[in-house]
Amino acid sequence: MSEGFERFRALHESGCFVMPNPWDGGSAVLMAREGFPALASTSAGIAWAMGRLDGLAAVSREEAIANAAMITRLTGLPVNGDLEDGFGPAPEDCIATVEAAIEAGLAGLGIEDTTANPEAPIHPFDAAVRRIEAAAKAAKGRIVLTGRTDNFLHGRNDLDDTIRRLQAFAEAGADVLYAPGLPDMDSIRAVVRAVSPKPVNVVIGPRSGLVPLSVLAEAGVRRVSIGGGNYRHAMGAVVAASRALMQGDLAVLNGVPTGAEISALLRR
Numbered sequence: 713m714s715e716g717f718e719r720f721r722a723l724h725e726s727g728c729f730v731m732p733n734p735w736d737g738g739s740a741v742l743m744a745r746e747g748f749p750a751l752a753s754t755s756a757g758i759a760w761a762m763g764r765l766d767g768l769a770a771v772s773r774e775e776a777i778a779n780a781a782m783i784t785r786l787t788g789l790p791v792n793g794d795l796e797d798g799f800g801p802a803p804e805d806c807i808a809t810v811e812a813a814i815e816a817g818l819a820g821l822g823i824e825d826t827t828a829n830p831e832a833p834i835h836p837f838d839a840a841v842r843r844i845e846a847a848a849k850a851a852k853g854r855i856v857l858t859g860r861t862d863n864f865l866h867g868r869n870d871l872d873d874t875i876r877r878l879q880a881f882a883e884a885g886a887d888v889l890y891a892p893g894l895p896d897m898d899s900i901r902a903v904v905r906a907v908s909p910k911p912v913n914v915v916i917g918p919r920s921g922l923v924p925l926s927v928l929a930e931a932g933v934r935r936v937s938i939g940g941g942n943y944r945h946a947m948g949a950v951v952a953a954s955r956a957l958m959q960g961d962l963a964v965l966n967g968v969p970t971g972a973e974i975s976a977l978l979r980r
Contacts, residue, residue, distance in 0.1 A: 716790030716819035720750055720856050723790070724888060724911040728929035731913075732938045733794070735761050735779070737786055739942065741977035742969060744787035750819070752792040753780040756940030766940070769828040773799040773809055781816040786978065790819035792858070792937075798823045801835070803846030810850040810857070820856035822890060823847050825877065826866075833866040837873075841880045848885025858913060859886030864893030871899055875906045882907045888935065889913070896920040897931060904932035915939045 723729055731750045734740035735757030743751060756766040758779050764770035773795070780793035793813050798806035806823055813821045825840035827833055835843065844859045851857040859881030863874045871894075878889040890913040894900050897918050904912050911934035917923050928936055956964035 714784075714790075714814065714817040714819050714855065716750075716784070716817075717855055720790035720792070720819035721887070723749055724856070724934050728925065728933055728936065730925065730936045730938075731792065733757060733940070733942050734783055735943050737782060737978055738974050739946070740783040740786050741974070741980075743942075744789055745977060748789070750790040750792065751783055751787060752820075752937055753783060753794045754938075754940050754943060755794045755796050757943035758794075760940070760943060767796070767826065767828060768830075769796075769799070771796075773812060777809075777812050777816045777818070780813075780818050784817050784819075786980075792820035792822065792856070793818045794939075795821045796824055797826045797828060798843060798847065801827065801839075803843050806843045806847040807850045810847050810855065814851075814855050818855060820858060820888075821851075822858035822860050822888075824860045824862050826862050834861075834863060834868060837877065837880070840877060841884055844881045844886055845884035848887075851887075852885060856887045857885070858888040858890050859884070860890040860892070862892060864891060864895070864919075869895070871902065875903060878903060878907050882910050886910070890915075892939065894918055897923065897927070900928070900933065901931045908932070911935060913937055916941055 729749055731752050732743050732748055733752045733754035734743050735754055759766040759771050776795055780791050784791040795809050798809040825835045827835055848857055861874055861877040874891050882889055888911050889907045891903055892915040913935040914928055914933045915937050953964050
């Protein structure tokens, strides 16, 4: 059990908190400085930073867990590992991922029902449930397990099946439930009601348009992650700065964190 496990579990018991997703040491310490109570890794951010594609098993279990463990070590915060499909199709693969995450000192991890196969991106229902059930047995009392279905990320816009999967994951022992890409607040409210009293994670907000954190909290959401949004926001700043530099505007770099500032945070 990691030192952050109890702290992380307690965060889900009341209220609603934001859990941003750094992808490297610098982004981790800068986010931690701002006072967030927990952080999470991002499979997309890790893959893109390494010049790889997300969701195609291009990042190994060892690489993903090492990234999340680095964030834990640098910040001292509870860290949730974005560990994709558990790095293999079998329940035993999910168990191995849970055990490795615990050994690395992570406070939580998520396991998706994805397959890394573009031709059939989502595991059949029974197989998906068996995988979460195996992971939950390994995780119980040692690490917070998030059960996640990616239906809406892969064009399977079936709220009934999404809820069915999340309810089954909850019954199988997942501590937190998560369905990224939900279309609107009504869908988010429906998911919260369906798995209550277990907590629900939402990534950023509904696809119909972002809403204030207070609206998500009022709907019963307990955790809001940012996924690859932090990385994409940073890349937006890179694009804006690059365009200014091409026009000769060197002053665009005023106000950014200094090298000494980042180094000081990394030395702590």
